Amino acid sequence: MKLIHKVIIALVILTVLLVLYITSLVILPKKVNEILIDISKGESAQAIAEKLYKKNVIHSKRVFYLYVKFTNLDKTLSFGKYHFSGKLSIPDVVKILKFGKVALRKVTIPEGLTVKKTAKVLSQYGFVDQNKFIVLCNDSLLAMKLTGFSVPSLEGFLYPETYHFPYEVSEQYIIKTLVQEFFSQTQSFDFVPNKGLDFYEILVLASIVEREARFRDEQPTIASVYLNRIKYNYKLQADPTVAYALELEGKIRKKIYYRDLKIDSPFNTYKNYGLPPTPICSPAISAIQAVLEPAETDFFFFFANGSGRHEFNQTYQQHINQQNTINK
Numbered sequence: 001m002k003l004i005h006k007v008i009i010a011l012v013i014l015t016v017l018l019v020l021y022i023t024s025l026v027i028l029p030k031k032v033n034e035i036l037i038d039i040s041k042g043e044s045a046q047a048i049a050e051k052l053y054k055k056n057v058i059h060s061k062r063v064f065y066l067y068v069k070f071t072n073l074d075k076t077l078s079f080g081k082y083h084f085s086g087k088l089s090i091p092d093v094v095k096i097l098k099f100g101k102v103a104l105r106k107v108t109i110p111e112g113l114t115v116k117k118t119a120k121v122l123s124q125y126g127f128v129d130q131n132k133f134i135v136l137c138n139d140s141l142l143a144m145k146l147t148g149f150s151v152p153s154l155e156g157f158l159y160p161e162t163y164h165f166p167y168e169v170s171e172q173y174i175i176k177t178l179v180q181e182f183f184s185q186t187q188s189f190d191f192v193p194n195k196g197l198d199f200y201e202i203l204v205l206a207s208i209v210e211r212e213a214r215f216r217d218e219q220p221t222i223a224s225v226y227l228n229r230i231k232y233n234y235k236l237q238a239d240p241t242v243a244y245a246l247e248l249e250g251k252i253r254k255k256i257y258y259r260d261l262k263i264d265s266p267f268n269t270y271k272n273y274g275l276p277p278t279p280i281c282s283p284a285i286s287a288i289q290a291v292l293e294p295a296e297t298d299f300f301f302f303f304a305n306g307s308g309r310h311e312f313n314q315t316y317q318q319h320i321n322q323q324n325t326i327n328k
Contacts, residue, residue: 028059028089029087029088029089029092030056030057030058030059030087030088030089031086031087032056032057032084032085032086032087032088033056033085034083034084034085034169034170034172034173035055035056035057035083035084035085035173036081036082036083036084036102036165036166036169036173037051037052037055037057037081037082037084038080038081038082039051039077039078039079039080039081039082039097040079041079042079043079045065045068045069045074045077046061046065048077048097049061049062049064049065049068052064052093055084057084057088057093058090058093059090063090064090064093067090067091067094068094073094073098076098077094077097077098078097078098078101080101080102081101081102081104081166082096082097082101082102083096083102083166083168083169084096085170102166102167102168104164104165104166105125105127105164105165105166105167106162106163106164107121107122107125107127107162107163107164107165108161108162108163109121109122109158109159109160109161109162109163109178109282110160111160111210111281111282111283111284111287112160112210112211112281112282112283112284113158113160113281113282114155114244114247114280114281114282115133115134115137115138115153115154115155115158116134116247118133118158118178118282119131119133119134119137122174126167127165127167127169127174128171128174129171132171133171133174133175136171136172136175137153137154137155137158137175138152138153138154139153140152140153142154142172142175143157146175146176146179146180147179147183149199149200151200151278152277152278153278154175154179155207155278155279155280155281155282156203156204156206156207156278156279156280156281156282156283157178157179157182157203157279157282158175158178158179158182158282159178159179159181159182159185159282160282160283160284161178161181161185163177163178163181165177182282185285186285186288189288189289189292190292191292196230196231197230197291201275202288202291202292203279203283203288204275204276204278204279204280205223205226205227205230205275205291206223206279206283206287206288206290206291207279207280207281207282207283207287208226208236208238208240208241208276208280209222209223209226209283209287209290209291210281210282210283210284210287211240211243211244211280211281212238212239212240212310213287213290213310214308214309215308215309216286218309218310219286219287219289219290220290220293220294220295221294221295221297221299221302221310221312222290222302222310223287223290223291223294223295224294224295224296224297224299225297225299225300225301225302225312226238227291227294228297228298228299228300229300230274230275232300233273234300235269235270235271235272235273236269236274236275237269237270238269239256240280240281241267241268241269241276241280242256242260242261242263242265242267242268242269242270243256243280244267244276244280244281245263245265245267245268246260246263248265248267249263267280297312298314299312299313299314300313300314300315300316301313301314301315301316301318301319302319303319303322303323311323
């Protein structure tokens with residue numbers, strides 16, 4: 001009899017401990033990094049539990065499933081997009097799934113924008129605090145965390161695309177989304193080594209090509225000019241890098257003047273050899289592709305012909321002669 005009593009006591013203790021453990025998993029908050037999760041129409045409670053667990057929103061998918069089953073809440077979970085952030089228990093998560101469906105608003109980030117101009121666009125739509133966004137993008141530790149590279153800022157990594165965000169997401173969430181989209185779009189590209197440039201140098205050059213070319217079909221030819229200049233140790237003499245240097249000083253130019261070429265800046269490629277220290281904007285895929293697969297040319301010079309397109313030349317004399325002919 002004593003043995004039976006001991007077994008019963010042991011089972012009771014194990015049951016109590018199991019209940020306490022399951023209860024703790026239900027009520028114990030989990031620190032959730034900000035995330036937006038899409039629940040599809042018709043998804044079962046089990047599938048939702050799996051999705052939440054994989055996204056690190058809940059401690060246990062089994063406990064979540066048991067909780068909604070035994071509380072008869074499994075049928076109340078609705079489809080839609082949901083925003084999770086902060087310390088959340090399973091009841092908190094269920095409450096969000098019942099009542100926290102978010103409305104998304106669209107914002108388009110055009111190609112060729114700097115961090116500052118991207119911040120301005122997002123701020124105009126009410127998504128971010130402009131200054132906070134810029135400070136975060138210039139945080140080298142955050143840049144390392146999001147890109148895996150030792151880079152001074154996220155200039156060049158904020159991928160131009162149309163996005164849908166809820167009102168309440170943070171600047172960090174939006175920045176992370178834009179950077180993740182950059183890597184998603186470029187994951188199939190072979191960056192290392194290519195044309196003597198490493199990954200970051202390719203991104204820097206692509207940003208210059210993006211700002212130079214109004215028409216995408218010219219991007220491979222423009223890329224070839226700069227690659228030829230790099231190969232033979234010519235200065236790039238790229239107007240967009242000077243425009244960027246001026247922008248850093250709060251000066252916006254639609255046209256670069258001769259006096260602007262004297263600006264003392266590491267971004268002034270009229271004074272300095274090689275590439276500038278960082279990208280000067282966020283390039284589109286086509287500009288990156290143009291650097292990876294440039295046209296095969298012997299061009300070293302080009303200029304805008306007034307129609308938005310460019311004239312390309314092999315020698316400086318040809319360059320000057322053609323400019324003079326067009327300007328007559």
